[in-house]
Amino acid sequence: MTEYRSVARVFTAPEAHDGDGVELRRAFPGNALMDLDPFLLLDQMGPMDVAPGKARGFPPHPHRGFETVTYLLSGEMQHRDSWGNHGVLRPGDVQWMTAGSGLVHSELPGESLVRDGGRLHGFQLWINLPRRDKMIRPRYQDTTAARIPVARNGDGTVAAKVIAGEALGTKGVIDTRIPILYVHLTLQPGAEYTQEVPRSENAFAFVIEGEGRFANTRAGQYGVVLFDRGGDAVRISNPGKKPLSLLLIAGEPIGEPVARYGPFVMNSRDELQQAVADFREGRMGVLA
Numbered sequence: 001m002t003e004y005r006s007v008a009r010v011f012t013a014p015e016a017h018d019g020d021g022v023e024l025r026r027a028f029p030g031n032a033l034m035d036l037d038p039f040l041l042l043d044q045m046g047p048m049d050v051a052p053g054k055a056r057g058f059p060p061h062p063h064r065g066f067e068t069v070t071y072l073l074s075g076e077m078q079h080r081d082s083w084g085n086h087g088v089l090r091p092g093d094v095q096w097m098t099a100g101s102g103l104v105h106s107e108l109p110g111e112s113l114v115r116d117g118g119r120l121h122g123f124q125l126w127i128n129l130p131r132r133d134k135m136i137r138p139r140y141q142d143t144t145a146a147r148i149p150v151a152r153n154g155d156g157t158v159a160a161k162v163i164a165g166e167a168l169g170t171k172g173v174i175d176t177r178i179p180i181l182y183v184h185l186t187l188q189p190g191a192e193y194t195q196e197v198p199r200s201e202n203a204f205a206f207v208i209e210g211e212g213r214f215a216n217t218r219a220g221q222y223g224v225v226l227f228d229r230g231g232d233a234v235r236i237s238n239p240g241k242k243p244l245s246l247l248l249i250a251g252e253p254i255g256e257p258v259a260r261y262g263p264f265v266m267n268s269r270d271e272l273q274q275a276v277a278d279f280r281e282g283r284m285g286v287l288a
């Protein structure tokens with residue numbers, strides 16, 4: 001018989017800034033929650049309205065030892081890295097980047113956003129890599145909106161955009177190194193949704209818009225809802241009068257020591273020192 005998880009904690013993601021002035025809501029790490037194995041960080045970028053010529057982004061910086069997942073809702077972003085990779089993200093697109101052994105990259109507003117201004121809104125999730133994968137070759141899964149399936153329930157009141165994992169019988173197209181669920185859900189007023197999540201996995205939700213009921217708790221805009229592990233499914237409903245939009249994310253904990261220094265996440269201090277040295281000496285490439 002299905003057992004539903006309870007909610008362990010709810011808090012509102014605090015405001016923050018990063019890059020060269022990007023307005024964020026940082027769900028974690030922060031005072032309320034340091035990390036949630038295997039997840040290291042979740043930022044909502046914006047939503048911010050930028051004037052022509054004023055768009056902000058993330059100038060060159062390195063990464064090693066984990067994955068960054070960028071999901072854009074509005075605006076445009078372009079990325080470029082030290083190994084010659086580059087691309088543009090448009091609304092609905094996902095970039096799943098496995099930094100692995102390391103790279104230096106920039107994540108900047110796209111040309112049209114810089115020229116015309118507009119609204120920037122998106123998310124970046126950091127997922128840790130297990131020891132066996134920390135030094136693999138960097139890999140990009142740039143996935144356009146058209147390739148990301150949207151599943152609907154029987155009466156059409158729930159839409160599930162499946163970025164990774166499986167929802168409503170539909171599987172995402174992205175390969176993950178460990179089991180990950182990443183779904184963008186939209187529930188119409190009165191709708192209910194159940195998602196199976198194995199008991200071993202950590203699960204949380206981020207409310208983008210509207211108000212949701214999660215087990216016996218309610219959460220509104222920018223609420224972070226942490227589920228406990230006492231069940232094999234989570235239940236979400238929309239008690240409000242407006243659509244509810246949220247991210248539902250779950251993953252299998254890695255259970256290894258985490259040594260973290262800014263954009264490097266390894267298993268030990270020695271490996272961190274090696275990462276810093278490799279970056280300084282250009283072994284993660286150089287972004288001109």
Ligand code: FE2
Pocket residue numbers: 058061063068105107
């Ligand atoms: Fe980055």
